Amino acid sequence: EKGGYDHFMLKEIHEQPKAIVDTYRGRMLPDEGIIRMAGIDNHMNKFLNAERIIIVACGTSWHAGLVGEYLIEEFARIPVEVEYASEFRYRNPIVTSKDIVIAISQSGETADTLAAIKLAKSKGAFVFGVCNVVGSSIARETDAGAYTHAGPEIGVASTKAFTTQITVLSLIALKLASKKGELSKSDLRTYLQKMQLIPTKVEALLKIDNKVKEIAAVYKNAKNCLYLGRGFNFPVALEGALKLKEISYIHAEGYPAAEMKHGPIALIDENMPIFVIATNKGHYEKVVSNIQEIKSRAGKIIAIVTEGDTQVKEIADHVIEIPETEEAFTPLLTTIPLQLLSYHIAVMLGKNVDQPRNLAKSVTVE
Ligand code: M6R
Numbered sequence: 001e002k003g004g005y006d007h008f009m010l011k012e013i014h015e016q017p018k019a020i021v022d023t024y025r026g027r028m029l030p031d032e033g034i035i036r037m038a039g040i041d042n043h044m045n046k047f048l049n050a051e052r053i054i055i056v057a058c059g060t061s062w063h064a065g066l067v068g069e070y071l072i073e074e075f076a077r078i079p080v081e082v083e084y085a086s087e088f089r090y091r092n093p094i095v096t097s098k099d100i101v102i103a104i105s106q107s108g109e110t111a112d113t114l115a116a117i118k119l120a121k122s123k124g125a126f127v128f129g130v131c132n133v134v135g136s137s138i139a140r141e142t143d144a145g146a147y148t149h150a151g152p153e154i155g156v157a158s159t160k161a162f163t164t165q166i167t168v169l170s171l172i173a174l175k176l177a178s179k180k181g182e183l184s185k186s187d188l189r190t191y192l193q194k195m196q197l198i199p200t201k202v203e204a205l206l207k208i209d210n211k212v213k214e215i216a217a218v219y220k221n222a223k224n225c226l227y228l229g230r231g232f233n234f235p236v237a238l239e240g241a242l243k244l245k246e247i248s249y250i251h252a253e254g255y256p257a258a259e260m261k262h263g264p265i266a267l268i269d270e271n272m273p274i275f276v277i278a279t280n281k282g283h284y285e286k287v288v289s290n291i292q293e294i295k296s297r298a299g300k301i302i303a304i305v306t307e308g309d310t311q312v313k314e315i316a317d318h319v320i321e322i323p324e325t326e327e328a329f330t331p332l333l334t335t336i337p338l339q340l341l342s343y344h345i346a347v348m349l350g351k352n353v354d355q356p357r358n359l360a361k362s363v364t365v366e
Pocket of ligand 1: 062105109363
């Protein structure tokens, strides 16, 4: 049932190229520059008239929501807020019928997310679900939605659910952008053609697994790790840290790279591995200067760079290259080595990768 893999998590990491294709298949026609999503198309006026989109979710799905915020604001120019469902539901939030709430949940059963949906509905908001499990409570409770077609995710650490959630959110952002006239037909076509290349690029990344494993072997005994990224890759830094915490029980924190100097920099010494996402677009020069700051404090730098990078290579202790793509789509690639890294570290430490202690696959209690 693990399809020849040692763990469900590894199987699911490797299923991502297919899962992403399954998620966009039938929804985008790249050469024609068309996106079809019934859940959006049937309620287009609501989306076009929305004053604000509020994304609610927990855990990894919340990280996907943050990527969604960057995508929707960048392309569709609709204001977006992202909230932990647990905070949203209890803080008497201001929600009106002019708001759209997007609830993201792999399982579709997360108690806090479900309660946030009920609250938003009671205040008149239109609620859209992004779920993986068909017919789940959240899928049923929402007014409309788009499924991720990731297939069953068994490993407690979410992997393919995350990348397929980002795929759906990318399509939503591009669709709304083109409807609003923020994106020309030819630009939409270009983006979709690049999206179509993502699964092959993920496939290529999965092949550098040995390199990631070597890095895992070097840092597996670390007590603390930092993950840094900017822009679209700031949420990926959070997600990288969560993956490591969950399955290897190593303390890790994700930060926007520029926040480092507002506190976490004090932690840096020669024992501190710092994973930095430094792809060639998205404030590259600024990330390079963040890396220099780490270097001058003797921190160990593991950088995720774009193929062909030379600048970061000179300073970092290790580099992992990702193929070139649109900046907005880089989270779909930068996430992969971080998933593999956590996986290998957890295996090397002898942890229960698929069922980490204290965690449940779906959190149906608040
Ligand atoms: O099923 P959901 O997406 O609603 O679950 C949300 C979180 O419980 C979940 O993402 C959790 O953080 C994962 N274990 C992360 O790997």
